Amino acid sequence: MIKNFVTLLPVALFALCAAGALEAEELGDTDAGQKVFKKCTGCHQVGSGAVDKIGPHLNGVFGSGAAEHEGYRYSKSMARAGADGLIWTAETLDAYLENPRALVSKTRMNFRGLKKAEDRANVLAYLRTFSDDPSDIPEAEPTAIAIDHDLDPAILALEGDPEYGEYLASECLTCHQSDGTADGIPSITLWEPEDFVIAMHAYKRKLRPHPVMQMLAGRLNDEEIAALAAYFKTLEE
Amino acid sequence: MTINRRHFLGTSAAAAAALAAPMVKADGHGKPRVVVVGGGAGGATAARYIAKDSKGEIDVTLIEPSRMYYTCFFSNLYLGGFKEIEDIGHSYGTLASGGVNVVHDWAIGVDRDAKTVSLAGGATIAYDKLILSPGIDFVEGAVEGWDISSQNAMPHAYKAGSQSELLKAQLMAMPEGGTFAMVAPPNPYRCPPGPYERVSMVAHFLKNNNPTAKIIVADPKPKFSKMALFQEGWADNYEGMVDWIGADFGGDSVSVDQNAMTVTIDGEVNNVDVCNVIPAMKAGRIAELAGVTDGHWAPVNAIDMSTKADPDVYVLGDSSQQGDMPKSGFSANSQAKVCANAVRGALTGSKVFPAKFSNTCWSLIDTDNGVKVGATYEATDEKIAKVDGFISATGESAELRKATYEESEGWYTGITTDMFG
Incomplete structure (x- = not known):
């Protein structure tokens, strides 16, 4: 029995750590993307000194609006997409590259599309390096895609762990004060744990309006919210 | 490089091995020792959290030359007259009461083989884990x-x-109708919206005290953080006062003469009364002395802020080269908590939880007119990567802008309490 326990232990540790080891995914491989981009270079330029050719140059495309780039004559379809508010992000560019006409009906981009998701991810990672860097311009488009935590079964191992809750709560304390003082930022102490869980889920589902809280709650899974509640419960006792 | 299943397994196995590793102790010493260099948003937070959460199991020493710490965040509000200098000053007394051994001295060298830090005062301090947060x-x-x-x-x-x-004294002494010049820094630098919040605060002061004065900004960059928000704010509140000259208009070709008090922008000489030069930045010198920098900054692993050069040396905040997080006090505080959790786990075997990072930068444009930009970040194999974010919109209501400013004041109290206890 004891021997069995010893062999099982590393597996349990693995499960715990697996949840932490992979939380986001980079868009793709920039080197591989540079090779994929050769399919595009007949019409598009990117990088230092890039200019408009048959297609517009692609510097700064991430975060820009469709048909926003001045000096290039876009199709009416693309201009309309821009007027409708289409912004080029990792998600919209991925859809456009998979099948340009599926997103913009009469685009002048005469290209059948990249059918392999990996090719699209790689070429987007390559193109992303020619747009604003979030470390310099914090509002610049993300460089990675968050993975839905709820899909990771390993993180279930952390359910309702008050120690994990205490660690997660440290993020709250950058703004909220632990002594319950409320000036400009509301107090979160002495809440009923149930009320807390309901409020966090309401932010997560974007029912409660506040961009910081929507963003922070949005990346907590059910178990993490439960862990926070478990920790707050220990404070009451 | 993308994360594939093999890397994922490799990382996890290594993490599991680290978690299972026995407690590390320095030779001939009862407790593991952590030395933190730099008592700002990164260092003070890391020192406080390790001391607090290890409950006396780890010796924590903080080396910081200043007895009084003035936060860079909100220092622009002092220039604008919204805060007094005392409002942004913090002493280290509460940290010391919280169990941190606070040493007011300069760290002047690191011997990574002997695992010691040498101080200007002559002392040498041994460490098991060294955290550098020198700004x-x-x-x-x-x-x-x-x-x-x-x-x-x-x-x-x-x-x-x-x-x-x-x-502030120079701003107050400016002659009527005088010129305030700023030379803005190139990327990357501490606090991306900072220079532009400063322009707003200087403009606010001048509007009320010297309304015919002018501000010129020579900027080596073609664009900057919250640009649309600041430009809208300058046009609405300080019409005709601010002349921003970006890289596309010669702002990247600048020289100054402190004797003549001139700033030459793209060959044109400007006589100025105050000149705020914000030069290009690099990691605090001690990071370079420790041999953990590559170029101007110290590359770190996203999962725990350990340096690429040495797994027992960590770099937090502005000095680190970590990926997508802006260099800010909020970022340093966020990184410090991830690092503190990992360091404590390595030294005492306590649980190590997934790295989660966040940042929000508030800026004040005019009275009760605050804006913000923020994001969440997660660790990939390559870097700390941005996964989600938001920014204030142009044209927001006065009520929302006032609430945003009040929120920033609440955050200031929150983060300084979180840093110093």
């Missing part, structure tokens, strides 16, 4: 005509305290 220093020769000896005539005020007071 920024300036790149020599970054602005033609300016060096560190020019900082009295042409203050940078990008390390808060006496420099902030000097710049």
